[in-house]
Amino acid sequence: xxxxxxxxxxxxxxxxxxxxxxxxxxxxxxxxxxxxxxxxxxxxxxxxxxxxxxxxxxxxxxxxxxxxxxxxxxxxxxxxxxxxxxxxxxxxxxxxxxxxxxxxxxxxxxxxxxxxxxxxxxxxxxxxxxxxxxxxxxxxxxxxxxxxxxxxxxxxxxxxxxxxxxxxxxxxxxxxxxxxxxxxxxxxxxxxxxxxxxxxxxxxxxxxxxxxxxxxxxxxxxxxxxxxxxxxxxxxxxxxxxxxxxxxxxxxxxxxxxxxxxxxxxxxxxxxxxxxxxxxxxxxxxxxxxxxxxxxxxxxxxxxxxxxxxxxxxxxxxxxxxxxxxxxxxxxxxxxxxxxxxxxxxxxxxxxxxxxxxxxxxxxxxxxxxxxxxxxxxxxxxxxxxxxxxxxxxxxxxxxxxxxxxxxxxxxxxxxxxxxxxxxxxxxxxxxxxxxxxxxxxxxxxxxxxxxxxxxxxxxxxxxxxxxxxxxxxxxxxxxxxx
Amino acid sequence: xxxxxxxxxxxxxxxxxxxxxxxxxxxxxxxxxxxxxxxxxxxxxxxxxxxxxxxxxxxxxxxxxxxxxxxxxxxxxxxxxxxxxxxxxxxxxxxxxxxxxxxxxxxxxxx
Numbered sequence: 001x002x003x004x005x006x007x008x009x010x011x012x013x014x015x016x017x018x019x020x021x022x023x024x025x026x027x028x029x030x031x032x033x034x035x036x037x038x039x040x041x042x043x044x045x046x047x048x049x050x051x052x053x054x055x056x057x058x059x060x061x062x063x064x065x066x067x068x069x070x071x072x073x074x075x076x077x078x079x080x081x082x083x084x085x086x087x088x089x090x091x092x093x094x095x096x097x098x099x100x101x102x103x104x105x106x107x108x109x110x111x112x113x114x115x116x117x118x119x120x121x122x123x124x125x126x127x128x129x130x131x132x133x134x135x136x137x138x139x140x141x142x143x144x145x146x147x148x149x150x151x152x153x154x155x156x157x158x159x160x161x162x163x164x165x166x167x168x169x170x171x172x173x174x175x176x177x178x179x180x181x182x183x184x185x186x187x188x189x190x191x192x193x194x195x196x197x198x199x200x201x202x203x204x205x206x207x208x209x210x211x212x213x214x215x216x217x218x219x220x221x222x223x224x225x226x227x228x229x230x231x232x233x234x235x236x237x238x239x240x241x242x243x244x245x246x247x248x249x250x251x252x253x254x255x256x257x258x259x260x261x262x263x264x265x266x267x268x269x270x271x272x273x274x275x276x277x278x279x280x281x282x283x284x285x286x287x288x289x290x291x292x293x294x295x296x297x298x299x300x301x302x303x304x305x306x307x308x309x310x311x312x313x314x315x316x317x318x319x320x321x322x323x324x325x326x327x328x329x330x331x332x333x334x335x336x337x338x339x340x341x342x343x344x345x346x347x348x349x350x351x352x353x354x355x356x357x358x359x360x361x362x363x364x365x366x367x368x369x370x371x372x373x374x375x376x377x378x379x380x381x382x383x384x385x386x387x388x389x390x391x392x393x394x395x396x397x398x399x400x401x402x403x404x405x406x407x408x409x410x411x412x413x414x415x416x417x418x419x420x421x422x423x424x425x426x427x428x429x430x431x432x433x434x435x436x437x438x439x440x441x442x443x444x445x446x447x448x449x450x451x452x453x454x455x456x457x458x459x460x461x462x463x464x465x466x467x468x469x470x471x472x473x474x475x476x477x478x479x480x481x482x483x
Numbered sequence: 484x485x486x487x488x489x490x491x492x493x494x495x496x497x498x499x500x501x502x503x504x505x506x507x508x509x510x511x512x513x514x515x516x517x518x519x520x521x522x523x524x525x526x527x528x529x530x531x532x533x534x535x536x537x538x539x540x541x542x543x544x545x546x547x548x549x550x551x552x553x554x555x556x557x558x559x560x561x562x563x564x565x566x567x568x569x570x571x572x573x574x575x576x577x578x579x580x581x582x583x584x585x586x587x588x589x590x591x592x593x594x
Contacts, residue, residue, distance in 0.1 A: 026490070034494035036487040072485075079484045082501045083494075354493020467490040478492070 006078065011059060012052035014087040017421040019457060021464025028460055031084040031094060033356035033424040035463065041068055041076055046085070053089055095412055096358050099365060105156035106366040107164040109380040110149055110182065112175035113140045114372055118204050119241045122273055122300045122308050124381055125170070129303055129436045132384040140175050141372040145393065149370045150186045152393040154193050162196040167221075168369070168380045173207040183219050202226065202269070204238070205250040208257055217261040224267045225254055225292075229282035236276055237308060251290070258291045265293040267342065272299045272318060273308040279321035287340050296342030297322075301381075301433045304447070319454060330462045334470050347459040349477040350425055357411065357427040364390065364405045364431075368397070378405055378441075381432035388441075405431075408442025416444045422456045566592040 015030040025038045038046075041063070048054065048062050056077065063073035080086040114125065114134050125132050138145075150165070157163045165186055167179050183199060190197035200222035216223060227250065228234040235245025258266050268286045272279070279297060286295045299318070302309045310318065325341045332339035339345075359365060364378035371383040374393045382388040390401035411417050411427040420426075428434070429445030429452070437447060466473055489495040566572040578588040 029494075029497075032493050032497060033491075034489070034497050035491045036494050037490055039486045039488075042486045076486045079487050079501065082504075083484075083487060083497050085487075352491055354491045354496075356493070464490070471490075 006056055006074075006081070009056045009081075010089040011049055011054050011056070011077075011081070011086045012089050013046065013049050014084040015093065015421060016085055017457070017460070018046070019460050019464060021461045022466075022468030024464065024468050026460070026464040027085060028421065029084055030421045030424060031356075033354040034083065035351065035354065035460070035467075036083060036085075037464070037467070041066075041072075042080065042085075045076060045080055049086060093418075096356065096410075098406075098410065099358055102158075103365050104158040104160050105153055105163070105368065106160055107166065107362065107368075108149060108153045109166045109168045109367065109369040109383075110141065110146065111168050111170060111369065111371050111380060111383045112146075112172055112178050112182075113170040114384055115139050115174055116169060116171040116204070117174065117206055117240065118171065118246055119239055121237045121239075122271060122302065122306075124301055124432070124436070125384075127302075128306060129301070131382060131388065131432070131435065133386045134384045137375075137384060138372045141178060141370075141374075143178060143181055145372070145374040146178055146182045147185055148374060148393045150182065150189055152370075152396065153186075154189050154195070156396070157193075157195065160195065162198065163190065164198045164200070166380075167199070167201040168383075169202075171207065172201055172203050173212065176207070176212060180215065183221070187219075198222075200224065200264075204246065205253050205257070206246055208250075208253040210256065210260070213257050213260050216257075217263050220263040222264040222267075223257065223261065224269050225250070225257075226271070227254070227268045227286065228270050228273075228276050229278070230285040230289075233276045233278065233282060237271075237273060254290055254292075258293075267294040267296065268292040270295065270297045272297055272310060274310050274314060275308075277310060277314050277318050277321075279318055280324055283325055283341065292340070293338075294340050294342045294345065296346070299448075301430070301436055303436060315448075315451060319451060322455065323458060326458050326462060330465060333462070333466050333473050336470060336473055343455070344459060344462060345477070347425070347456070348463060348474070351459065351463045352474055352477045354424075356424040359406065359409050359411070360427040360429050360431065364402055364409070378431060381430075388435075405441060408440065410442075413442055414444040416446060416449075420449065420453070422449075422453045425456055426452045566590075 017028040060073045202224045231247040234247040329339040329344040369377040369380040369383045376391040377383045391398040414428040417423045431441040434443040435441045489498040566575045579585040
């Protein structure tokens, strides 16, 4: 070999997103989900290689004229090449691999019942866009099915050291007796299998009692309350069957929950709809007046023509308010305090790891939903839907249906995503949302692309700033949920 | 890395990988990255001068024909007529360390 390999290369820039924070420059490497801070020389190199087709030698020459020694220039080019910030001119972008076959299960969402005591108009389980076909199926899960579900989880988790059960509904607490039995049984089974087990619960809070709260606290069950803000906003759509709002019923119960349940963070989950987009006011109320530890927001999942769907203009307003809260989050972080706006915290946690997703979420992969009948669905949002069922807890996952779901949902099969720099985190977005909007779980959620890119950029800037000014703060996000 | 500072876990893994490959380079200074094995002088690689020399004989080949034996044996898939070294004649070439010099020491094999 006479020439070194690098000497014969010509380069173009790899796929990355450049951003600033705390007075420094960073790049988010799309190939990997990695984040690097650049020094001045690296920034110069990016400017020099911008037009592509740059031969190795001329790049090194240009760098030396800008003040680097040859050895330093070579080293810089090698570092940039190794990090995929520079790539071979001829190279094709690397395709993301499939997750390994037989991926072990980590989480199970158990729909203890598909019945609910509220009649929220936007509900994806009962509303106009529902995918569930519950006719003729059990309305409440029985103990036998619940035990079979736990057994299925333990078996399918194979060698994982920790598993998670999330109780869901309908209104979960309408089947609280079963919840208690499942916790007892699953804790025994987990101990027998040498696994750690973790529980959480989503509820509308209407049925909370002091006894239930004690039980949740005692068993360290994480609680998420679906709540849309102060009474005038909450009561718009979160109503009982007679149209009466549910705020007055739940507010005292929620306060009691937060006061007495101290073993886990208590989270509020807000569904934004037309007219319920006053993000800052909702956040203040839930965080400061009621005392939730974390508050997360998501726009309602709906086809675009529903009255309660948020139009494009509405979403712009939402994003502006998200930015205001994001700035606050950053101020808190620089002081070393948690702010409680989940939409930032959760993205930061993913950025700490540098996730690079083949699929938008764990649905059908490390997570499944189980309906009252024991039917397995990709996640809780598809529970009780005949079209999306993929097996039964007694017989396991239907491999062919699972493969079809995962093939569709893989980011490689979403053409629009192939040039988007935000795909390591988004991977095309929620399977269920895609199905409701486009009739295909594997369709990219094109209606919120700009929104996702803007939000990812915002969170990257926060990440960069914190890493520059208060790096220790990021460590608390480093714990991995999946073990 | 000197010019890039890794600030998340994935970036640190990329950094570690580069450091690791550097430390390997120290040991194998003259080696290049691992590539698929292509036998030198094999007909598959179409190198001129392998089959006949300029006068049409084999005396002046750019590589001695004898050295080719080890490229058709063990490392190459080309079905050269060499004994089966896997099962029946494992020691067939044990006395021949350098084919160009010792080829006369190769055992005759009578299957």
